[in-house]
Amino acid sequence: MKTGAKLLIESLQREGVDTLFGYPGGSVLPIYDELYDSPLRHILVRHEQAAAHAADGYARASGRVGVCLATSGPGACNLVTGIATAYMDSIPVVAITGQVPTTMLGNDAFQESDIQGITMPVTKHNYLVKETSDIPRVVKEAFYIAGTGRQGPVLIDLPKDVNTRSVKEPVVPEKVELRGYNPTYKGHKRQIDKAIELITAAERPLIYAGGGVISSNASPELVGFASAHGIPVTTTLMGLGCIPCDHPLNLGMLGMHGTEYANFAVTECDLLIAIGVRFDDRVTGRIETFAPHAKVIHIDIDPAEIGKNKRVDVPIVGDIKSVLTDVIAGLAKKNACEAWQKRIKHWKQHHPLRYGNDKDDCLHPQFILQQMNELLKGEAVIVSEVGQNQMWTAQYFCFRHPRTWITSGGLGTMGYGFPAAIGAHFARPDLPVFDVAGDGSIQMNIQEMGTAAQYNIPVKIAILNNMYLGMVRQWQELFYDRRYSYTELPPVEFVKIAQAYGIEGIKVESCDEVMPALRAAVDHDGPFVLDFRIEREENVFPMVPAGAAINEMIGGHPPS
Amino acid sequence: MKAHTLSILVENKAGVLSRVTGLFSRRGFNIESLAVGTCEEPDMSRITIVVIGDDAQVEQVMKQLNKLIDVIKVSDLTDSERVERELALFKVTADQGTTRAEIMQIATIFRAQIVDVGAKSVILQITGDTDKIDAMEKLLRQFGIKELIRTGRIGILRGTKTVTSSK
Numbered sequence: 001m002k003t004g005a006k007l008l009i010e011s012l013q014r015e016g017v018d019t020l021f022g023y024p025g026g027s028v029l030p031i032y033d034e035l036y037d038s039p040l041r042h043i044l045v046r047h048e049q050a051a052a053h054a055a056d057g058y059a060r061a062s063g064r065v066g067v068c069l070a071t072s073g074p075g076a077c078n079l080v081t082g083i084a085t086a087y088m089d090s091i092p093v094v095a096i097t098g099q100v101p102t103t104m105l106g107n108d109a110f111q112e113s114d115i116q117g118i119t120m121p122v123t124k125h126n127y128l129v130k131e132t133s134d135i136p137r138v139v140k141e142a143f144y145i146a147g148t149g150r151q152g153p154v155l156i157d158l159p160k161d162v163n164t165r166s167v168k169e170p171v172v173p174e175k176v177e178l179r180g181y182n183p184t185y186k187g188h189k190r191q192i193d194k195a196i197e198l199i200t201a202a203e204r205p206l207i208y209a210g211g212g213v214i215s216s217n218a219s220p221e222l223v224g225f226a227s228a229h230g231i232p233v234t235t236t237l238m239g240l241g242c243i244p245c246d247h248p249l250n251l252g253m254l255g256m257h258g259t260e261y262a263n264f265a266v267t268e269c270d271l272l273i274a275i276g277v278r279f280d281d282r283v284t285g286r287i288e289t290f291a292p293h294a295k296v297i298h299i300d301i302d303p304a305e306i307g308k309n310k311r312v313d314v315p316i317v318g319d320i321k322s323v324l325t326d327v328i329a330g331l332a333k334k335n336a337c338e339a340w341q342k343r344i345k346h347w348k349q350h351h352p353l354r355y356g357n358d359k360d361d362c363l364h365p366q367f368i369l370q371q372m373n374e375l376l377k378g379e380a381v382i383v384s385e386v387g388q389n390q391m392w393t394a395q396y397f398c399f400r401h402p403r404t405w406i407t408s409g410g411l412g413t414m415g416y417g418f419p420a421a422i423g424a425h426f427a428r429p430d431l432p433v434f435d436v437a438g439d440g441s442i443q444m445n446i447q448e449m450g451t452a453a454q455y456n457i458p459v460k461i462a463i464l465n466n467m468y469l470g471m472v473r474q475w476q477e478l479f480y481d482r483r484y485s486y487t488e489l490p491p492v493e494f495v496k497i498a499q500a501y502g503i504e505g506i507k508v509e510s511c512d513e514v515m516p517a518l519r520a521a522v523d524h525d526g527p528f529v530l531d532f533r534i535e536r537e538e539n540v541f542p543m544v545p546a547g548a549a550i551n552e553m554i555g556g557h558p559p560s
Numbered sequence: 561m562k563a564h565t566l567s568i569l570v571e572n573k574a575g576v577l578s579r580v581t582g583l584f585s586r587r588g589f590n591i592e593s594l595a596v597g598t599c600e601e602p603d604m605s606r607i608t609i610v611v612i613g614d615d616a617q618v619e620q621v622m623k624q625l626n627k628l629i630d631v632i633k634v635s636d637l638t639d640s641e642r643v644e645r646e647l648a649l650f651k652v653t654a655d656q657g658t659t660r661a662e663i664m665q666i667a668t669i670f671r672a673q674i675v676d677v678g679a680k681s682v683i684l685q686i687t688g689d690t691d692k693i694d695a696m697e698k699l700l701r702q703f704g705i706k707e708l709i710r711t712g713r714i715g716i717l718r719g720t721k722t723v724t725s726s727k
Binding site for chain 1: 570571574575578579582586616619620623624626627628629630631632725
C-alpha cells in the first residue's frame, strides 16, 4: 500500500525529474512530507509565481519538462501568470497544485479555488485527480502531453485526501495512449515536394525562424539548410540563438524592433520560408504589407497556426527537425542566390543597428550589452525581463547557441527574468547566467533574492536602471506627446536591497566602470547585482509603430 | 458568413463541455446552438454545435477544437448530405372550445404531438429542422405562448458515412 503523495514522488522520479520549484502550504503538506526524504531537489522560492517561472526557465534552458509545486487557493492562483507565460511560448511545464479534500470541493472551503477552471485557457491540458490510484497514469500523461507535439504547460490538481489515502500500487501503463492526441511529426511528402520546387525556383528566398526551431532542437538542420543554399535567415525574438549571431547569413531579429535589413529583406523577398513561427503582430506589423511579394511556406507542428494570421501557399505540418531533414534530402540543386545575398550585404553595411555611443559619454545600455558580449562571447545563458531591457538584449547580445536566450515573448511578463534565470541555472550549472533587467521589472519578483541567497545561486542581475518604466515611457514620448503618465520610478538603491539579503553588488555610473563590474560579477561565486545607472531617456530603435508596415521604421533609414 | 454544423466526438469526462464552450468564447466565436449527449460508445459523448462564421474562421475553430486532448474528432457536416433535427416544447394558452380545436389542427398539420392538456393550457411537442419549428412558433403566437423551450440542433450524416473515433 502506498499513499498518493508517495505515488506522486515516485511518478516524478520515473519521469526523470531531478529538480522542482515550489512553496508549501496546508493542502500540499502530505507531498512536502514525502519530499522531505526523497532524492528530489526542491528549491523553495519566495512567491509561487517564481516557482512557475523557474520551472519554465529550467525547461527552456534544458529542453526538458520543468516542474513546479504550490498549495491550493492562493498558491495555485499565484502560479497562473507563470503558467500563462509558458503557454504563450509553448514551454513544457508540469504544475502540481494541492487542493482541498474531495469531500469539501465546491464548498468554498478555506484556500479553495477552482484552479482547473481558472487554468483551462492557459494550459495545454489539466487534471483534477479524484482517485489516488490514477496518480501514476495522470503524471505520465501530463509529462507526455507537456513535452510532445506543440509543447506547453499541464496542471495536475491533487486534493489533500487523494494524497493521504493509501492504495495498492497501481500498474503503471508503459505507453501513454490518448485517442484525442496524436501530433503529426512527419511532414507530408507532397507538400515537401512543393516546398522544394518553390525553394529551387526562388531568387530572393528568406527564412523566418522562430521558437519552434529551438523546441524541436533543429538548429543544426536550420543552419545546414540555410548555408547549403545561401538563404538568409531572420529570427523572431523566440528564435534568437537558433543560428549563430555572426553567421554571414544571419540578419538578426525582425519585426517591431528588428534590424532594418531584416525588415527590408522580408518586404523584398519572393519566398518566405516560415519555420516554427506564428506570424505574431509584433513580427508582422500590418499583416497585409508583410512579405507582400512572397510566396509563403509555413512549417509548424501545430496545424492551427497555419493560416491563422497569414495565408500560406505551402503548409507543412510536422516536427521541424524531421521536415527540414526531408527538405534538405530532397533539394538537389544548390541555389546560391548571389544577387540577393549581395543586396542584403549592402543593407547590412549601410543600415547597422546604431546608438549615440560616439556622440557623448553617457552610459548607454547598448554599450553595456556589447561589453557583456565581449566578456561572455555567447557562452552564457542570458535571461531578460520585459521591455526595453529585453529588446536591447535581443538586438545587441550575440547569441551563438540555442537555449542560451530565455525571455517571455508571447505574454511579455515583467518579473519573469529573475526567477527564470534561477531555473536556468539548475539546467545549465556549467554556464554563467545573467538576468538583464530593468528597474521596473526586477521589482516585480525582487523577493527571489531570498531564494538566490539561500541556495547561493550564481545568477547575475544586470539592472539597466533608468528610473522609468522605459518601454511605456518610450511610447508616451513618441505617441503621447511626452506625457509621462505614471511611468517614472523613484530611485532605488538595489545594491542595498541585495546586501539586506546577503547578496553582493556594485552600482555602476560610468562607461569605464562597466567591464570591471561585469568581471567582478562573473568572478564572484554566488548571486551578484549590477545596478547600471543608464541614460534615462534612451529609446529602442529602430521601431515599427503598432499597425504600420515593418519597413516603416522610426529611427531607421530608407532602404538604399 | 454562414451557419456551420459541427459534430464533435469527445471523451465522456467531467469538464469537457466547459473546455469546448470555453474555447468558443475565448476565441470570439458565437455558439448559435448546442446539444450534448451520450452516443454509441459508452465512454464518449457527442456535441453538436452550430456556429456562424466564414470558412476560414470555422476552419480555425475546428483546428483549435482538435487541439483539446479530450476531443476525439471534429467534423463539419455543413456541406454534406445530412439530417438535422431540433425538438421544441410549447406551452400554449388554450381555452375550452374553439381555440383548443384550432391548436389541435395546427398540431396535426405540423405532425406535432399534444403531450399534456390542462384546464387552461396545452403542451405541444414538435421535432424538425429549425425552419419548421420557427413556422410553428409563428402560428402559435396568436394563442399566447406561455413558455417555449428548444433543444439545440443535432445532426447526422446520411448514408453509411459516420463521425466516429478513427481519428
